[in-house]
Amino acid sequence: MATEPCRIIGVLDDGEQSLNAACLEHIRRAELIIGGRRTLSLLASLFDGAARQRDLTGCLSRVPEWVREAQEAGQRVVVLATGDPLCHGIGRYLIGKLGAARCEVLPNVSMLQLACARLGLAWQEVKICSVHSRDAGEWTPGAGLEHGFYPLLQAAREHDLIAVYTSPENTPDRIARMLLSEGMEHDFTLSVAERLLREDERIMTGCDITDAAGQSFADPNIVILQRKRAPEKNVLFGLADESFARRKPGKGLITKLEVRAVSLARMQLRSDSIVWDIGAGSGSVGLEAARLCPHGHVYAMEKNEQDVSIVMENCRRMAVSNYLIVHAKAPAQLDAWPDPDAVFIGGSGGELAELIQLCLSRLRPSGMLVMNFVTLENLAEATGLLKRAGVSWDVTQLQASRSQPILHMQRMQAENPVWIVCAKNQPEQNHQPETETS
Numbered sequence: 001m002a003t004e005p006c007r008i009i010g011v012l013d014d015g016e017q018s019l020n021a022a023c024l025e026h027i028r029r030a031e032l033i034i035g036g037r038r039t040l041s042l043l044a045s046l047f048d049g050a051a052r053q054r055d056l057t058g059c060l061s062r063v064p065e066w067v068r069e070a071q072e073a074g075q076r077v078v079v080l081a082t083g084d085p086l087c088h089g090i091g092r093y094l095i096g097k098l099g100a101a102r103c104e105v106l107p108n109v110s111m112l113q114l115a116c117a118r119l120g121l122a123w124q125e126v127k128i129c130s131v132h133s134r135d136a137g138e139w140t141p142g143a144g145l146e147h148g149f150y151p152l153l154q155a156a157r158e159h160d161l162i163a164v165y166t167s168p169e170n171t172p173d174r175i176a177r178m179l180l181s182e183g184m185e186h187d188f189t190l191s192v193a194e195r196l197l198r199e200d201e202r203i204m205t206g207c208d209i210t211d212a213a214g215q216s217f218a219d220p221n222i223v224i225l226q227r228k229r230a231p232e233k234n235v236l237f238g239l240a241d242e243s244f245a246r247r248k249p250g251k252g253l254i255t256k257l258e259v260r261a262v263s264l265a266r267m268q269l270r271s272d273s274i275v276w277d278i279g280a281g282s283g284s285v286g287l288e289a290a291r292l293c294p295h296g297h298v299y300a301m302e303k304n305e306q307d308v309s310i311v312m313e314n315c316r317r318m319a320v321s322n323y324l325i326v327h328a329k330a331p332a333q334l335d336a337w338p339d340p341d342a343v344f345i346g347g348s349g350g351e352l353a354e355l356i357q358l359c360l361s362r363l364r365p366s367g368m369l370v371m372n373f374v375t376l377e378n379l380a381e382a383t384g385l386l387k388r389a390g391v392s393w394d395v396t397q398l399q400a401s402r403s404q405p406i407l408h409m410q411r412m413q414a415e416n417p418v419w420i421v422c423a424k425n426q427p428e429q430n431h432q433p434e435t436e437t438s
Contacts, residue, residue, distance in 0.1 A: 010108030035080030115193035135169035139178035279347025283311035
């Protein structure tokens with residue numbers, strides 16, 4: 001006889017009332033029932049007296065093994081999930097481990113649907129996020145991809161209506177404090193649907209972010225963030241030099257617009273690129289890269305403490321969250337950063353040879369190393385190192401001129417020439433220098 005699939009059944013907090021006849025019959029006939037402690041107790045009266053029960057609390061990784069063993073023994077298995085098992089639930093995990101043929105999902109109304117129904121919100125445009133995981137800790141500005149709230153913050157930069165599945169540790173007030181720390185307290189209101197379908201259900205609507213940051217909320221709950229005002233449409237590429245605060249206005253410490261545009265183009269950025277910016281200066285290259293990579297992250301380093309403060313000011317003004325600036329001299333601390341898809345070197349601090357070797361060794365396949373030089377000595381050292389390393393590289397000399405008023409007319413004023421040196425992380429293949437043909 002063919003093995004019956006594992007039935008993954010969505011359950012709500014009104015227990016038996018939330019289930020149709022087919023789901024109830026599967027639960028009554030089950031020989032192994034897997035679920036969280038609360039869900040098992042909620043439906044215990046339906047279980048066959050001989051059925052075995054498994055509490056998955058803290059044991060999620062063992063559930064596929066339990067299911068396989070029971071199916072191999074010809075037993076009927078039910079896994080009790082919450083709401084819709086395929087909406088930030090256990091369904092995707094089990095199908096990924098067991099295969100779709102060994103599972104049958106019987107969904108219920110999701111907690112998101114219930115929360116939006118209580119609030120009278122159409123939810124077809126909701127961005128769904130989840131912090132229903134291990135304790136992420138409080139958000140710290142500049143935190144990277146490793147923090148559990150990172151995807152939520154990026155969603156808050158891009159979307160107007162967001163639903164958040166929470167956990168006992170990652171609470172609505174913690175979400176509010178994250179928004180406060182990022183200066184977004186005036187952008188959203190926060191609504192919380194607590195203990196849906198229980199006797200003590202409570203719906204809190206339109207909370208002020210500052211007020212919510214100091215409150216406590218009953219678990220379980222789901223959070224709805226609604227934007228109060230339309231966000232500004234930011235320029236993504238080609239920001240004016242005047243957009244960036246600088247330590248010496250008008251006297252450098254910034255990669256100028258024309259050079260920055262070409263350098264960013266040569267970095268071959270994608271929406272999820274991991275970028276290193278070494279010698280950040282005012283942060284112009286790294287911050288513009290962060291805006292081009294909304295699902296990636298930029299790790300920047302600057303040795304001058306005053307410049308670091310200016311970069312942080314620019315970061316706040318531009319409302320960039322996927323960016324971290326470190327006060328250090330490269331190559332110190334680079335070993336703590338994830339391998340990059342692109343590296344920009346605007347300043348080497350006298351450690352150019354070591355930096356190039358390190359960056360080439362850490363670049364992901366087909367990653368780009370882009371460097372800016374204004375001296376012949378650094379240009380010669382860099383190209384010599386790249387040639388010996390056997391990577392594909394090229395040099396572009398860029399010298400822009402900008403119009404300047406003179407009396408009632410305009411003249412052209414030349415900027416300093418800059419060499420843009422680019423290398424790709426793949427060995428050269430039969431590279432031959434070009435020769436002139438007659």
